[in-house]
Amino acid sequence: MEAEVRKELETLKGMVLNWKKDYLGWAPPDGGGEFLARELAEEIGTHVFPYIRRMYECNYLTQTEVNEFLEGCYRQVEDLHDTLAEMGAIKRNAEGG
Numbered sequence: 001m002e003a004e005v006r007k008e009l010e011t012l013k014g015m016v017l018n019w020k021k022d023y024l025g026w027a028p029p030d031g032g033g034e035f036l037a038r039e040l041a042e043e044i045g046t047h048v049f050p051y052i053r054r055m056y057e058c059n060y061l062t063q064t065e066v067n068e069f070l071e072g073c074y075r076q077v078e079d080l081h082d083t084l085a086e087m088g089a090i091k092r093n094a095e096g097g
Contacts, residue, residue: 005060009069012048019043020076024083033089037081044073 023036052069055061061069084090 001061001065005055008055012051012069013072016040016044016048016073016076020080023080024087027084027087027089029088031089031091033084033087034091036084036089037077040080041074041077044070044077048073 019040023040027033027036049070052061052066056063056066081090
């Protein structure tokens with residue numbers, strides 16, 4: 001992978017981490033934040049995935065690199081969900097989904 005491609009991926013990773021941080025800031029302390037992890041997943045699907053797909057189509061990334069990068073992005077969604085649950089921003093009966 002070229003240095004320029006690595007830099008692009010780091011920029012995208014930083015965007016995802018910033019979005020996650022913002023969503024944590026929007027978490028209501030008394031529940032009702034179930035939608036926040038879904039919103040982050042939608043942001044990734046809408047903004048990051050097409051960019052990564054294009055990098056793959058232009059042969060800047062291999063399929064393995066694409067998979068690893070996107071898995072890392074969606075791990076941030078899982079982490080956000082878990083953190084929201086720990087904060088009490090997700091009601092107990094909604095934690096499973």
